[in-house]
Amino acid sequence: MKEIRDVILSEQYDAEQLRNLPIPESYRAAVVLHDDVDMFGDIPAENRDPAKSLTLSEVPTPEPGPGEVLVAVMASSINYNTVWSAIFEPMHTFGFLKRYAKAVPSAGIHDQPFHVLGSDMSGVVLKTGPGVHRWQVGDKVVAHCLSVELSSADGHDDSMLDPDQRIWGYETNYGGLAQLSLVKANQLMPKPAHLTWEEAASSGLVHSTAYRQLISRNGAQIKVGDVVLIWGAAGGLGSYATQLVLRAGGIPVCVVSSDHKAELVRSQGAELIINRAEEGFRFWKDPETPDPKEWKRFGARIRDLTGGDDPDVVFEHPGRETMGASVYVARRGGTIVTCASTSGYQHQYDNRYLWMALKRIVGTHFANYREAWEANRLIAKGAVHPTLSAVYDLDEVGVATRRVHANAHSGKVGVLCLAPRPGLGVDDPEFRARHIDQINRFREPADN
Template sequence: MALSALPLGTWCHTLMLSGRPACRDHPYVGCPLKPRLVRPDACVTGTSRAPPRRRRAPPFAEPTAHLHPAPQAPRRIPQDSAPAGRFFAGGITVKEILDAIQSQDAQSADFAALPLPDSYRAITVHKDETEMFAGLDTRDKDPRKSLHLDDVPVPELGPGEALVAVMASSVNYNSVWTSIFEPLSTFGFLERYGKVSELTKRHDLPYHVIGSDLAGVVLRTGPGVNSWKPGDEVVAHCLSVELESSDGHNDTMLDPEQRIWGFETNFGGLAEIALVKSNQLMPKPGHLSWEEAAAPGLVNSTAYRQLVSRNGADMKQGDNVLIWGASGGLGSYATQFALAGGANPICVVSSEQKADICRSMGAEAIIDRSAEGYRFWKDERTQDPKEWKRFGKRIREFTGGEDIDIVFEHPGRETFGASVYVTRKGGTITTCASTSGYMHEYDNRYLWMSLKRIIGSHFANYREAWEANRLISSMTALGRVDAAVVEPVVQRAVPTPMFGSRRASRRRARTGCHLAGAGARRSPPESGT
């Protein structure tokens, strides 16, 4: 099975994430192609050319509960409905929004004057379906059964917030985990967040609008927002914090109320409109397309903290850096950071196609672990130290006989024992995600007796997210796009008619790709559609 196409009408073109299962616990993976755009045709889900009927959002249960309406079921949009994305509910057309966005003359006041719709289209999961995969192995859980294209009410703006017209979004592991309700249902996160304040009650709903990346245009800002205005082209990072505790003021990732937007909060980016805290917003790099701009947010910032920041590995020139999944979402940015920072990346991939991706980024030291037959586990319970040693010997062929200074570790259970073994004395293993399993096993003698360190890393704080974005965008201001430190990795999008297509999923599965940001663009409808 694979995470199939997600229809987002013409606001967010269809996303597809699929690929050959890479591990037992998290098989829904795929991997990027070298940065390029494959612009899909305008999205049409039906054959009728009659204008679609306007859809109104269900009224709130109580008129006074404008910040947190009573929970209500979203309206599901049939797959064979009229052409998707042409109209907002309430009669606002996508063309009006697009005309304003694409107009060189539109000013902030023009965007502010655009009326907001009553509802919008979004990819959701439903609270009453959280047990639908009970008893199934992870590889048998099909996200196509849990993901829905729904009409949902536009949330009311609160202080310090912004509503963004989503021009592009992307798929990452947050979307995968949410859709198969692993390791936990996200509705528990929403319930806890709903208890923080009167304002956050809005998030505790019977549906969850998912998505932790976006590129788009600000439509509205709430009270107290001074740095952004309607019409600003932005990208968003996914760190959501309250900052009412002193714990988060040195490193915002340590805030007790730290959450990942679109995963632990509602109103995420796989939708026509998204609600964000204004301090999540960053300038869209001017030289990037919407798809390219939407892809880096989560993975670029995560890789920056994990590898470059002093909160992570604090990489320096000359470091030998082992990068697992080096052609994927996290790994591709780690590879580029290592190359730009004067380190020596040793890129581990699982196919020749992915090795070519690494070469296209400038990497030279590449290990195809599938071709070379590394099997770090004899069976599900027993690791094979002989394979660790064989792997370490292979690494030293690329380092002049030296061991690894830093391991950029994110597969988890499958590779962690080998990662600890191959790290040099006093070296560092930075870890996040654990996409092959959370229960790591390693021989502690190789850790404690060699004074190695394991550092847990999770997303990025405000400063790190801005620094990561700056490495893409600052070169634009200098007129040196060709000198950008990192380039976004964009996976191709497929048109909405591919939604639910098992043939498409099988075809994608044969490519055997790893996970990367899967760019998706909102485009104007074709004439007559």
Template sequence: MTLAQAVVDGADPEELARLDVPTTFRAAHTRKGEVGMFGRSRHGVNGVDKDITRSVHVGEVPMPELGPNEVLVAVMASAINFNTVWTAMFEPIPTFAFLERFGREDPRHDKDFHVLGSDASGVIVRMGAAVRHWKIGDRVVVSPAYVDEQDPISHSDSMLGSDLRAWGFETNYGGLAEFAVVKSTQLLAKPGHLTWEEAACNMLCASTAYRMLVSERGSRMKQGDVVLIWGATGGLGAYGVQLVRNGGGIPVGVVSSAEKAELLRRMGCEHVVDRSQFEHLGDEKSWRRFGAEVRRQVGEDPHIVFEHTGQDTFGASVYVARRGGSVVTCGSSSGYDHAYDNRHLWMKLKRIVGSHGANYQECHEVNRLLSLGLLHPTLSAVYPLAETGAAARAVQLNEHVGKVGVLALAPAEDLGVEDHALRERVGEDRLRLFRGWS
């Protein structure tokens, strides 16, 4: 019996420890030799879209050795994040540049392939000599921050560490594979009431949203705060809506269609702005109309604007935030070159808060909310590992809502549930709200 099959069959820890680790495994990866395949322009060669089904490959890669503070996780399921799309587009720079730089410290990562993926759920099958608190056979989810625990700043906030890396984006051997190499400081216990694919889709986006909204390092949302959430049915926004509602805030979700607006209302988000009603958001006249719609619905301007779209929306975000309010940003999916009228920032004493990922404690808090059934997965579609390119393409084209999952070793969906009683209390309607909406 192979190690992978033993995990699927639910073998006990002793048997998992006895079986040999394979010398190769299947993984979704990009190839260094294809870095120039799309050309240098944002839209690819001669304006043709960068179709990442051409750059994402699924095949055998060699198994690396473990470091002393690492574990080998047999991956049951994973998920697509936008950093996977950036990697496959080779934008804004090819991630092989990250791996080459990291390779000067750890040559294992500097290869002619890059195994993708910054989310995963699975089973620990091997541990380095320095790993404590975990054991072979533990069911885990993986948080994405790959930090240097020997850096002093990490003991204050690891997201400030100079060697902070996003696992599966700035490191090799990520989660879109049958096996993944993970630091022990990334591990959290899998929520028992979730399936493998439901458990795999949360940590990157939910923890990022938590830091942006709830953490003392973010916008410090309080009860009654009006929070404008761009892309409110997307991977980040849908967790943002839940966190705002849980914390006593008033979410105002921005979406791009009537169908997504209906999904938001089913989530309990009463106030919804359909972005398709606004032709563009590139000048003050359009910002004023947009802000008027928010005030019409809630009677006041937002205390917080939850930003991750970037170039297309940032000017509007700065404008519509109330006097003394804040814009908290963690990304720029529509482009990094932001333009806004600075008078509306300084004269009205607004703040822009930069936020990136989440530290281990923040991830722990998010996983606790998930484990208690107070925060729910936003999984909308699931693909097999062999179709990772198509899964990532759906995210690239914004043809999805919530999160898109990928089955790795799990042979089918709906496996891995241990706490059936909690699942029944939470309810299938809440856990599967996003399914079928892609």
């Protein structure tokens, strides 16, 4: 692995030299183990420590099959699905791997007693399988996390509707939190030349998800002037949603949980901000009883900020904690677009506010290849910027995941894999210099 890394980091980058290097028989990866799926017993999900289950291990190097690519991973990032995998909630992910192997004969290699996690990655193509023509050894790439077979007609209008659609590094093995990774060729996109390895690796999942939710015809398809309520506006998803709404000419109403996070979204250009902690919004009287009075107080606060307008669109992802309020505050005929349920999957809302006000709830999930490509292009053009806040080494992946689980972060948390230190991988320093303040906006002082 050292030889591979040294070639990639050399000033005279030589793809031919990389092609001639032997590929190691094994590599270091962040894994959870099948033997550990019961380790937390009856401990509530919110109290489970992912650093106890996530370990570094040597795993055998997979051989890329038809349409597949082996990538030398320079950096990755932590997503909430890494947390779910590591705390074995709402279920352990080995069932996904077993079903994948059973459904797709060529996927048998994914059914292992270990699961290499990670649904983001930046790196360099190391080896291609049969039938791969678009990508060559030595190409600098990022990956989106849609793994799809496209064997059904359902997937050919929107590949996210394919019954064999899966999330790489969560529902498949050999993810990005590792020195090597196995992906399908149609997961790859060009690495933005002005970004470091860790910056480039931080955007794929969350930015593509937010793009589909807000911009795509498969989501809310927001327009100029739309008022968009954004939950968790300084988090991984929300920090990109805020940028997209502003770029699209919308009016974001950003919900955050601290003064620091309020300043972060304000620095992005958002003006309408609700600090939930400061204003004391609590949407549940107790774990089983929602509080409609708080929905109404929240709606009134939004109208105070907007000059009387209710949200045209609600960017929903916390789930159980916020869905009742989201349905209530959306304007008549408005849209609640949801992609996750990080606070719980069992939602409660008052359906009168949905059906009688002709609102709609739209479910979205990650993005198809075209949507992910368009989102990545916005990053490459400097129209949207990564929101990387902190960077950890691969051997600190458990600590990094614990931080995301505790919501003790802003933006995205990156992980160095083969990259020996932050700040490497920039190929267009002049373009980078024009955007450096925006790129570093979320960075914590230790990482500047």
